[in-house]
Amino acid sequence: MTLSHDVVIVGGGGAGLRAAIAVAESDPRLSVAVVSKVYPMRSHTVSAEGGAAAAIRSDDSLDEHAHDTISGGDWLCDQAAVEAFVKEAPEELLRLEHWGCPWSREPDGRVAVRPFGGMRKMRTWFAADKTGFHLLHTLFQTSLKYERIDRYDEWYVTKLLVDDGRVCGVVAFELMSGRIEAITAKAVILCTGGCGRVFPFTTNAAIKTGDGMALAYRAGAPLKDMEFVQYHPTGLPFTGILITEAARAEGGWLINKDGYRYLQDYDLGTPSPKPVLRSMELGPRDRLSQAFVKEAEKGRTVDTPHGQVVHLDLRHLGSTVIDTKLPFVRELCLSYEHVDPVRELIPVRPVVHYMMGGVHTDIHGATPMEGLYAAGEVACVSINGANRLGSNSLPELLVFGARAGQAAAAFASTAVHGAQGGAAVRAQVEDERRRLEHDLLGRDGGKEPISAVREEMQATMEDGAGIYRSGESLARAADRLHALQERFRTARLEDHSRTFNTELVAALELSFMLDVAETIVHSALLREESRGAHQRTDFPARDDDRFLASSLIYRNADGSRQMEYPPVTITRWPPGERVYGR
Amino acid sequence: MADLITLRVTRYRPENDTEPTTQDYEIPLRKEWAVLDGLNHIKDHLDGTLSYRWSCRMGICGSCGMTVNGEPRLTCATFLEDCAPGPIRVEPLRNFPVIRDLVVEIGDFMRKLPQVKPWVIREEEASIDSEYLQTPAELDQYKQFSMCINCMLCYSACPVYALDKDFLGPAAIALAQRYNLDSRDQGSAERMDVLSAAEGIWSCTFVGECTTACPKGVDPAGAIQRYKFTAAMESLKAFLLPRGTR
Numbered sequence A: 001m002t003l004s005h006d007v008v009i010v011g012g013g014g015a016g017l018r019a020a021i022a023v024a025e026s027d028p029r030l031s032v033a034v035v036s037k038v039y040p041m042r043s044h045t046v047s048a049e050g051g052a053a054a055a056i057r058s059d060d061s062l063d064e065h066a067h068d069t070i071s072g073g074d075w076l077c078d079q080a081a082v083e084a085f086v087k088e089a090p091e092e093l094l095r096l097e098h099w100g101c102p103w104s105r106e107p108d109g110r111v112a113v114r115p116f117g118g119m120r121k122m123r124t125w126f127a128a129d130k131t132g133f134h135l136l137h138t139l140f141q142t143s144l145k146y147e148r149i150d151r152y153d154e155w156y157v158t159k160l161l162v163d164d165g166r167v168c169g170v171v172a173f174e175l176m177s178g179r180i181e182a183i184t185a186k187a188v189i190l191c192t193g194g195c196g197r198v199f200p201f202t203t204n205a206a207i208k209t210g211d212g213m214a215l216a217y218r219a220g221a222p223l224k225d226m227e228f229v230q231y232h233p234t235g236l237p238f239t240g241i242l243i244t245e246a247a248r249a250e251g252g253w254l255i256n257k258d259g260y261r262y263l264q265d266y267d268l269g270t271p272s273p274k275p276v277l278r279s280m281e282l283g284p285r286d287r288l289s290q291a292f293v294k295e296a297e298k299g300r301t302v303d304t305p306h307g308q309v310v311h312l313d314l315r316h317l318g319s320t321v322i323d324t325k326l327p328f329v330r331e332l333c334l335s336y337e338h339v340d341p342v343r344e345l346i347p348v349r350p351v352v353h354y355m356m357g358g359v360h361t362d363i364h365g366a367t368p369m370e371g372l373y374a375a376g377e378v379a380c381v382s383i384n385g386a387n388r389l390g391s392n393s394l395p396e397l398l399v400f401g402a403r404a405g406q407a408a409a410a411f412a413s414t415a416v417h418g419a420q421g422g423a424a425v426r427a428q429v430e431d432e433r434r435r436l437e438h439d440l441l442g443r444d445g446g447k448e449p450i451s452a453v454r455e456e457m458q459a460t461m462e463d464g465a466g467i468y469r470s471g472e473s474l475a476r477a478a479d480r481l482h483a484l485q486e487r488f489r490t491a492r493l494e495d496h497s498r499t500f501n502t503e504l505v506a507a508l509e510l511s512f513m514l515d516v517a518e519t520i521v522h523s524a525l526l527r528e529e530s531r532g533a534h535q536r537t538d539f540p541a542r543d544d545d546r547f548l549a550s551s552l553i554y555r556n557a558d559g560s561r562q563m564e565y566p567p568v569t570i571t572r573w574p575p576g577e578r579v580y581g582r
Numbered sequence B: 001m002a003d004l005i006t007l008r009v010t011r012y013r014p015e016n017d018t019e020p021t022t023q024d025y026e027i028p029l030r031k032e033w034a035v036l037d038g039l040n041h042i043k044d045h046l047d048g049t050l051s052y053r054w055s056c057r058m059g060i061c062g063s064c065g066m067t068v069n070g071e072p073r074l075t076c077a078t079f080l081e082d083c084a085p086g087p088i089r090v091e092p093l094r095n096f097p098v099i100r101d102l103v104v105e106i107g108d109f110m111r112k113l114p115q116v117k118p119w120v121i122r123e124e125e126a127s128i129d130s131e132y133l134q135t136p137a138e139l140d141q142y143k144q145f146s147m148c149i150n151c152m153l154c155y156s157a158c159p160v161y162a163l164d165k166d167f168l169g170p171a172a173i174a175l176a177q178r179y180n181l182d183s184r185d186q187g188s189a190e191r192m193d194v195l196s197a198a199e200g201i202w203s204c205t206f207v208g209e210c211t212t213a214c215p216k217g218v219d220p221a222g223a224i225q226r227y228k229f230t231a232a233m234e235s236l237k238a239f240l241l242p243r244g245t246r
């Protein structure tokens, strides 16, 4: 039996579901499939808390949203993409409203907006502090009404099929039965999300293992700006669970061990009791996370069994604001930290949160490989540049999920070739089947558990490619990752069952993560400047002469790497200084 | 040395086992560890063959529902300390076929979901230039029922679903009500047939176990009771009033 569709979407999170609906609406004759390793409503979009940005208020403008995004991204954003993004974001959020998303409201019934970090106007729409949850369930439930959308729930994609430079499907296996199948397609859209699990301490769910980035990279498509990894300043120690920026937007303060609002020492403005846009606690995430490291170096953070922390103080907001605007924050603090933010301080520290880099696409979500598209956190369009602003990702999923869906649908409707693929494709499928059945499921012996390799990879990334990096720390990390690739090949696999084999999934995820980790480290090593979230202690200044450029990393057929540096597209906002709080 | 606690885990591998068995694992008893952290410790350090689902580990994705000491729970939000001294029994959710170990088959629920038409139905789609106005009070009408994370704890707790797999079940009915009560929706008539059928609301004997089990404060039992009243009024109207005036 061959499984075949016009468009196959890998991933059922916000980007994947929006893309699926876009395909179904563009051309109802097309058959579209969503393949997802978890049930779509379990995708990581469900965890997003704070909100989604789009300029709708009369005091706001598209240009201001664009400028905030571009300066927030330290001028590495593609400005044409940003202009399209800010223009389409309001329409997309309104569409979600029409589909039933329970946005929080003003007393008169209009959608409410809240401030967010790095944004000069209140433009972040929210559904209390469970925005991603509501957005994802709304999309999923709405997708159920399209009969042309087929789903492969709990199917794991292991490989992209490529015929003569053109992507023509995927290989995947069904978790429940273990059956391995080729699913052919005229166009494939990767919507697999980010890769936070490459690091030891992250807000990201277990499933965020960079699969789509590695799938594309192995197939020969370039990854862009992989050195830019966002640390969010406020994660709970031990678990890494996120305390949303909305907590600071509603008026929360960050204080050091002396109760001092230390951000005032880092060129982020002067403290005032009420939140001030683009100032202090509402500065951008890269600058806040960097300030934490400096504060720790000065010995002004608090020592705990789970590392250095500072405190997030919400006590002055009172229980009414906390319960109406931040109920999930309270729930999470009570469950996981035994702390009640109404009365107590919340311990927090920077935590790996979001991947600015990803599969290189143009403004339509198309990659340089024919038939391959990408959208959402897996992709890099790039609207986020060197540092994403909070609440820009959810609208990005919608805007570029829709665009990629439309582009893939147009491509699939006009594609002359069938989706089946020839002998070359069948050979790839057989090779992949052999790898899965023989090398992985059939592996005997082996030295160490895969968790040992994974833990060491994570430690390597934290040591070598954290908030601050240097040529030396990165070169060391590169060597260690190389050795870990070798160790992965001989690691032990104990589970030989076909039925819901989660060890096999973990092994495949680890192998994807090792490739992604290498692209992060190599891209970081070669960017000899500091910009946004990429801070080199040996090159502390931004260098527009050499690096006002995206980095593209390719894997050649022989496994070697190749870099390119295309210049950033500047439309209306020439590079300037990033100014916050003054 | 950290204190230890025993997890008594149900194992079932269909290729080898005809019946489920249990296996004991000793794990560290740490203050901050949830049952899920214990399972992850087993998977990573003691036995790579144990299968279970998990993802967000913050109580919102709905993946990690299991039966802990006899109760349906999210294992990421159930702490070892609260179950001490152990052994802590970890079993798959009840009322579902078991695929393997702690993983259950929820296809039945996934097939029921579209039957209640959980999307906004309008006679006329408004243009996308502006939002439908909805006051905070109107939002409150349905908000609670929109908080369901599809974790399946309510189906596992439901005595009716245990006996009758045709029963639509608490989460699906609550979701239908979530849309029926949304001021933007005009589709309640279209959801009526499936809700009022024998396998819809009338199967429910109002034990309320679903509401007790819900980790997110949704009240499916309340949704069902409330809909029974609506449905009764509708059928009364249908009986009393001639067509056209309804």
Ligand SMILES: Cc1cc2nc3c(=O)[nH]c(=O)nc-3n(C[C@H](O)[C@H](O)[C@H](O)COP(=O)(O)OP(=O)(O)OC[C@H]3O[C@@H](n4cnc5c(N)ncnc54)[C@H](O)[C@@H]3O)c2cc1C
Binding pocket: A010, A011, A012, A013, A014, A015, A016, A035, A036, A037, A038, A039, A040, A043, A044, A045, A046, A047, A048, A049, A050, A051, A052, A053, A131, A132, A155, A156, A157, A158, A191, A192, A193, A194, A203, A204, A205, A207, A208, A211, A212, A242, A244, A353, A354, A375, A376, A377, A378, A390, A391, A392, A393, A394, A395, A397
């Ligand atoms: C805790 C947290 C809070 C956040 N809050 C906000 C916020 O308030 N505002 C904001 O704008 N952004 C926020 N973000 C960022 C934002 O939520 C994410 O960037 C975004 O949701 C990613 O969506 P996605 O659709 O790209 O991927 P995901 O939602 O991660 O979905 C990925 C999909 O791909 C599938 N998949 C992956 N690999 C495979 C494979 N090999 N085979 C088959 N399927 C596969 C998965 O099953 C899943 O369906 C937050 C992030 C986190 C971690």
